[in-house]
Amino acid sequence: MLLIQPPLVSSRFHSLYFITRPHHRFFQPPISAFSATASSSPSSSSSTYFSSWNGLEASEEEDDDEFSTVVRRRYDFSPLLKFLSRFGPVELVLDSVNTEPSPVTLDPVEFELAESYKAVPAPYWHSLLKSLCSSRSSLGLAYAVVSWLEKHNLCFSYELLYSILIHALGRSEKLYEAFLLSQKQTLTPLTYNALIGACARNNDIDKALNLISRMRRDGYQSDFVNYSLVIQALTRSNKIDSALLQNLYREIKHDKLELDVQLVNDLIMGFAKSGDPSRALQLLGMAQSTGLSAKTATLVSIISALANSGRTVEAEALFEELRQSGIKPRTKAYNALLRGYVKTGPLRDAESMVSEMEKSGVSPDEHTYSLLIDAYVNAGRWESARIVLKEMEAGDVQPNSFVFSRLLAGYRDRGEWQKTFQVLKEMKSIGVKPDRQFYNVVIDTFGKFNCLDHAMTTFDRMLSEGIEPDRVTWNTLIDCHCKHGRHIVAQEMFEAMEKRGCLPCATTYNIMINSYGDQERWDDMKRLLGKMKSQGVLPNVVTHTTLVDVYGKSGRFNDAIDCLEEMKSVGLKPSSTMYNALINAYAQRGLSEQAVNAFRVMTSDGLKPSLLALNSLINAFGEDRRDAEAFAVLQYMKENGVNPDVVTYTTLMKALIRVDKFQKVPGVYEEMIMSGCKPDRKARSMLRSALRYMKQTLRAS
């Protein structure tokens, strides 16, 4: 059965050796160019050796004498593969327990077969396995080979075989099977790494992170490639958080893993995507000083992060640096910077950016135009926005539904909901069909301005055009009905959503919980919370904040605090919004001591007092007739760089009225105007009522 034949193909043993590796970076291969091929497309590199499964051949390698006695051999694995497939194609079936017991009696044919493979050196088994693993359809056979080898004890280290299999399962999105397989023996660094890689590739970040820490507890270091894979998965997920990334970076440094170009780039991009451009820049500086260069995409991600956090000057500087290093920025880089200009700068900065783009021969894309439209809409220049739409057509970029939804959202946020009809008309004239996302914005706009009939008509139109509403559509509809007191309709829609096969998500439950809470229907609220959990939807920070808010507003402070504590115990970090809700609840009832106490807990939790929290604190003192302390909060704001707003001054005026100090109100109103705050209707009416009271007191005396 064992065939010894002269070599058919002249190949280097090194190559053969390295393609057997489950992961090209486990060992640094001497020829790096080859290692890349071996990993990225195992089938192409191995096809030289296994044009079919008939055999495996290797030629002599001059430098390597360890295997020099076997390298001239050719092994024929086809009898084995035929034997294993004797009942038809081998499906991949894994059980949590090994079902293959050690053989008590053995079929003589099988025994003979096993005997014939006794002398095959391990690297050949690895190669065979690697070859079988390169195709999804032969994964079952690959597993059968490994089981068979174990049964006959033919290969002496199984961890490499297992890691090859785990790696292949991970690549074929068979994470569950990879886990089952890994349970068949104690995890070794090799199998750990394969499993972590499989989790990361399948975006199961939690499992990957868990395994990394388990591995550390077992005294092993994770392969640095896994850190790259995990960070990439985190970046893909868009849920990347700077604190988590910092922890990973600390681990990497602690393990003294050498940062390679890929890992450095992944880290920098991760920090950028998590909205932490400072750390991204810091790491960039460190990388550059050690001679590791950042990829263009990495630099663009930092530009984007800087622009998004309003640090346009630095974004611009980095953009310049990119250009001076000889790289011609492309549309994406321009867009990143443009986003910053639209956010912070005057309109003309955005405009000149686009014209410079055109001068440099970089063509604007859909995003460029939609950013420009955002800029014009924010500046209230509807005509200019329309011109951009025309330019898009001229520039061969078909305006799509997305551009119009941005346009509409801009109007909605500026209170100009009536423009919705104009936008719809414009779309029709250009011939752009509204899509689901656009309709969602339309429904939201009508809903926010209490045009519930229009919202429902839009919903019907959507259905008649064959567009299936999604979670956002339902959430928007349910919420706008709740917001305008139509709780029964909201509840009906919630039921209709489920009937139509759209599963409620955390946001849906949050909306309904808020609705029940507002109505003080505590039992219904608790029932819904229970249902939420039973459906596997985890309450998030917004859920808990909503609970704190509704309990607090109805004076159920103990319940509110229980929610806050429960959230902490679940491991979620209380947000400042949550403390604001609590402070506000105390404030509205004039419980200033409790409000101050909640404020203290908030700061001791490391949260910075926001304008909202401070305004609520002013309200707490005001409602408790402690006007001097209310003004002390104003002083605190001024000293700590928090700019008072209309609400601040209106609340202070209210505090003065509460203690009958009407004559002091006009002075506060004046200070408000002097500090640059525009008085709104509430502020004016507060002043008016103070003046009215003043007149009454004068008349009375």
Added chain:
DNA sequence: GTCGTTTTTC
């Protein structure tokens, strides 16, 4: 590049 939906102040 998945846009759009949920929580907090007078």
